[in-house]
Amino acid sequence: MSEEEFDYSGCIYDALVVGMGAAGVGVSAALKHAEIENFMGLDRQMVGASFARWPKEMRFITPSFPTNSVGMVDINSVALGTSPAYGLQVEHPTGLAFASYLNNVVDAYDLPVLEQIDVKSITKEGDLFHLETSAKTLKAKHVVWAGGDFQYPNLNGFEGCEHCRHIATIPSYAGMKGDEFIVIGGYESGIDAAYHLAQRGKRVRVFDEGCPWEAETSDPSIALSPYTLERLRSETFQRQVDLFPNTPVEAVLAQDSGFQVTTAKGQNFKTPIKPILATGFAGSHTLISHLFEKREDGYPLLSEHDESTLVPGIFLCGPAVRHEGEIFCFIYKYRQRFAVVAKRIATSLGLGAEVLEIYRDWGMYLDDLSCCGEECVC
């Protein structure tokens, strides 16, 4: 629905979902299952906008497979009864393909969505949240923040960051001019950038403050995924890419002939092209930090229902969800909390939401976090 078609007058929503990416669409499907009727998903652009902005060549590292028929949800699904592998017929979707899957979920579930609404700020007055938007002020009893991370890159961290180009601003590696590149950050998106540049015959140097390609854990939130490790071993990557582990970058200086990258070890490297920043994302949760207590690592402190411990009624969904040492940064992790949030909102509205129990059968309802953190033995 467009802004012009929508009548805002006097409406108080039971819930507003801010952001219609993987998290917003998924939690909206759970709200619908819980029989909450008066809710609305909002997006500053459109459903799946962040995925549509991924570099054209970038693909999901988590593989899709149509496993639903034996009671296991496709690892990249955000809603029961759906499978990106089935609909898209690819194992590792591009961002654009995944955006089309999210739009299909919106259609299949008939989810209410208002696009082109940018939420500027949120306050709570009495029992109601007031959302100042690019259009009008919207009011709701509950808010689910699902603004994601991709549109909020980390542009700080060392002197001269402004001379670099963040991977979130690269539409495609195909059009990139130059033969020699420096990538700062060697986790998933940094190695992805190096891989695509190497495929195009470029020489690439990757600097990382640690050594993610040798991390000894089975948790892909910390170690590189098998998909990426496989790429790392490819002949082209081995030939074209030099990896510099345990080499934090301290500064980037713009010079007449290009850029100088200085490391904490005191080494200087020259490059004619803007260094590529793959140092992660500040995340959209920074916009709502006044409504949450903060953990030591800066992420919002959440109740067992992913609700604010400071301002009841506002929830966080998506990759910024943290519980103790557990990082819910992948879809297959954070989707297990959609039903937890939907249940909490439903019960506060006086609805039973018993139907959400079915999410347990599908591994989509994680309310006992004691199982988390298990390592694989082999």
Ligand SMILES: Cc1cc2nc3c(=O)[nH]c(=O)nc-3n(C[C@H](O)[C@H](O)[C@H](O)COP(=O)(O)OP(=O)(O)OC[C@H]3O[C@@H](n4cnc5c(N)ncnc54)[C@H](O)[C@@H]3O)c2cc1C
């Ligand atoms: C480069 C990269 C690769 C990743 N690869 C994988 C992977 O392979 N597998 C996996 O499981 N996970 C992956 N992730 C992690 C995670 O699944 C993604 O970050 C995912 O996009 C998060 O979904 P989201 O809905 O929280 O955020 P987004 O997809 O970013 O959606 C947020 C939405 O909110 C809207 N929005 C933002 N701010 C506002 C506002 N103020 N007002 C209104 N609307 C707003 C945006 O337009 C956007 O549509 C990856 C993450 C990144 C950054």
